[in-house]
Amino acid sequence: MKTLRHIMAPGKKGIAHVFMLGAVISSVFIYFFPLWKITLYAPQYPQGIRMYIWIHKITGDDAYTLQNINILNHYVGMKDIDPHAVPELHYFPYALAGIIFLGIMAWLMKKRWMYLAWAFVYALLSVMAIYDFYRWEYDYGHHLDPKAPIKVPGMAYQPPLIGVKHLLNFTAISLPEWAAGFMLVSIILGFAAFICCRSTSVKEQINHHDLLPADSSQASVVLHH
Amino acid sequence: MHMKPIIFSRPTTQVIPLLPGIIAMAGLLLASCQARRSSEAGAINAQEAAQRVYVAPGKYDEFYAFMSGGYSGQVSVYGLPSGRLFKIIPVFSQNPENGYGYSEETKPLLMTSYGFIPWDDAHHPELSQTNGVPDGRWLFINANNTPRVARIDLKTFETVETIEIPNSAGNHSSPFVTENTEYVVAGTRFSVPTPQQDVPIDSYKKNFKGVLSFIKVEPSGDMDLAFQVVMPGFDYDLAHAGKGKSKDWVFFTCYNSEEAHTLLEVNASQKDKDFVAAINWKKAEAYIQQGKYHQMPGTYYDNRFDTSTQTARSFVHQGVKVLIPAECPGLVYLIPAPKSPHGVDVDPSGNYIVANGKLNADLSVFSFDKMQQAIQQKQFDGEVNGIPVLKFDATLAGIVKSGGLGPLHTEFDDKGNAYTTFFISSEVVKWKLGTWQVEDRQPTFYSPGHLMIPGGDSRKPWGKYLVALNKITKDRYLPTGPELCQSAQLFDISGDKMKLLLDFPTVGEPHYAQAIPASILMPQSDKIYSLANNRNPYVTKTEKEARVVRNGRRIDVYMTEIRSHFVPDNIEGIHLGDTVYFHLTNLEQDWDAAHGFAVEGNRDNAELLLMPGQTKTLKWVPQRVGVFPFYCTDFCSALHQEMQGYIRVSAPAEQVALSWSTGKE
Secondary structure: OHHHHHHHOOOHHHHHHHHHHHHHHHHHHHHHOOOEEEEEEEOOEEEEEEEEEOOOOEEEOOOOHHHHHHHHHHOOOOOOOOHHHOOHHHHHHHHHHHHHHHHHHHHHHOOHHHHHHHHHHHHHHHHHHHHHHHHHHHHHHHOOOOOOOOOOOOOOOOOOOOEEEEEOOEEEEEEEOHHHHHHHHHHHHHHHHHHHHHOOOHHHHHHHHHHOOOOHHHHHHHHHO | OOOOOOOOOOOOOOOHHHOOHHHHHHHHHHHHHOOOOOOOOOEOOHHHHHHHHOOOOOOOOOEEEEEEOEOOOOEEEEEEOOOOEEEEEOOOOOEOOOOEOOOOOOHHHHEEOOEEOOOOOEOOOEEEEEOOEEEEEEEEEEEOOOOEEEEEEOOOOEEEEEEEOOOOOOEEEOOOEOOOOOEEEEEEOOOEEOOOOOOOHHHHHHHEEEEEEEEEEOOOOOEEEEEEEEEOOOEEEEEEEOOHHHOOEEEEEEEOOOOOOOOHHHHOOOOOEEEEEEEEHHHHHHHHHOOOOEEEEEEEEEEEEEOOOOEEEEEEEEEEEEEOHHHOOOOEEEEEEEOOEEEEEEOOOOOEEEEEEOOOOEEEEEEHHHHHHHHHOOOEEEEEOOEEEEOHHHHEEEEEEOOOOOEEEEEEOOOOEEEEEEOOOOEEEEEEOOOOOEEEEEEOOOOEEEEEOOOOOOOOOOOOEEEEEEOOOOOOOOOOOOOOOEEEEEEEOOOOOOEEEEEEEEOOOOOOEEEEEHHHHHHHOOOOOOOOOOOOOOOOOOHHHOEEEEEOOEEEEEEEEEOOEEEOOEEEEEEOOOEEEEEEEEOOOOOOOOEEEEEOOOOOOOOEEEOOOOEEEEEEOOOOOEEEEEEOOOOOOOOHHHOEEEEEEEOOOOOOOOEEEOOOO
């Protein structure tokens, strides 16, 4: 911690500011990469089929993957995976936009409490999103058509949230993808921005001001403390 | 000591009666003079050979080999070195296995000026080339009986075009391509009255001509008959285009320069020399451009399969431009070649032209350079129908004293060697270009026709394997009654000596074959047909659009297939006297998710086999009143057996409304 403090010594506020900027940029990347990947292997799919869950859509290896997974799923009575029927895919992009907006505000205002609040809300929403994802998986896996051609008593087809699970002839592997990483990085950077400010005492801050020309926002933070 | 030919390893083996007596005797004498050879000569240690051809489960072969199906009319696709059969591509024959030539979409591919022809005799597959190297775009193959050339798309491995050749008969010297696939050639094996007319057969010398056709290949692959060259009434047997310096030329062998019309085995074997006809196609193009052609009548079909509609259409053409060599100086030269030459093969450099004199022991190799020199110096030895005959000695590069008998075909490796099959002495002989010395010889079992080295007739042979394509198998396999398989024999030619690795049976009679590295074809192979891009007029893209439409006595059923049901699967309101067209669309977009369709009592037709995204149409004329099942013929899924439906056929007087449904209780 000493070394970290040492590194951060010249302008900890500035570094927190950079962290916060990084957190915002990292969040923007979430739009461009999948959050989660579910890979299915079966004797008939030796090369596997992959389904990608994005913030705003569900895709596969190609344009037909969802149809192909749905065809397989209908034998055991699972509902079709229809991205249009998942409301989260409609409002999550706006929720993320809101978070990014708040992040930008925090970055502009350079308020330490805002960093914390932002990271905390972001983390909370992420956990809720993962829980929501779990609920969907549970729903797909458990609510089966009673007229399904193949019925295995006691069998549910819920894919794992994270990890590997064998479901009849399929091996399902569920793992976070790039966008989940960006989300995690954003949250960590948000907390880091908060922590790195907290480690700065008022005294040090003032001392620091002696060495470097102070800017008004830094001064205001000092007053708050 | 009995002078039994040792190469015919088993005492029961007798190929002799197949051949003219004199030739056979010569063959026997020659063969028995050969060094003692056992049937195992050339084979390496069996375990080593097994390792060389063993492709472990789940692993891939190194080469795709395309073998002509001969009288099956099709092309078979094998893997090398394993000899495993992957697919039969239907080309000139109906194929009940997948409905080729039975579905309404593919019937036009078998249309000719004679009408619908359900069969042909396919001889020579030829890969398209770029700069003289096989490029993996298309495979061409000839129909010998009703003269045609077909083009197969190597992304889908489906026949996409067949073009008929008018004024031709026995399209044997075909379909060899020029260096950049500018043209595919089609020479007639049988000379006929040109244009066709009712004349006495014994007026042969007066009325019969041999026509050599040049088919232009567009960059899209579409073929058009560009022009024909009217040659003397010989039999034009085989051909190959030049390459490199000789790229503007195509060489045709001919026999029957005696112009016999009966008992050819004797009467066409009298002259000491026949010819190789060298045609300058660049000159031909220039003469056509100058308008030096005649218009000859002739009706022919060009049938094109449109990949976006998944439907073939026939285009009927009238008349063809012909060039008369006597009017076109420099267009054709004849090179005398000994004893009824069969194959004519051009080495990778393009300089050496090998004429395989099939009733001979030796091979004559001509030099393109010397031929050009002889033309410049006018070293002619008379002329035939106004075509200059070049002096034999002035064009000859060398003679291969083979020690075998009955050379038929030659291919080349990438190390300056040539390999020739000898039908009568049943062997492959390896010899060196330039020295003309025999380097090695191995027996084959038995009587090879063509041989094939991947890229072995191109500028870039992949000289690792050689496949001998044998006409006779006798005792090589478990017997299957009087009709036996024909076979391929795989040799390793990577070393100094050829090593026999494997025997495997072929489909039909494999005349010629071509092979190309898997690394070229495999990445471009299509997995599905795009449903979104399916422009078949009878496509049904969603189950909601499925329907049944009556138009007078015609019923159109727009039906979908997806694992594991049809929509609709219950159809009523059909009456005896109606003609039903089932337009099936496979809605799947998953690799290898095929569905079939068959309906009971379908006179004149077979089933349909539909790849993902395809639409195909099956015509069905109900024969009886009743309720008839239809079902999926391809085991598509766990519930394949449930993939079935019923169509009700009522008597004409019955009042049954047209209706259709799926899943209605």
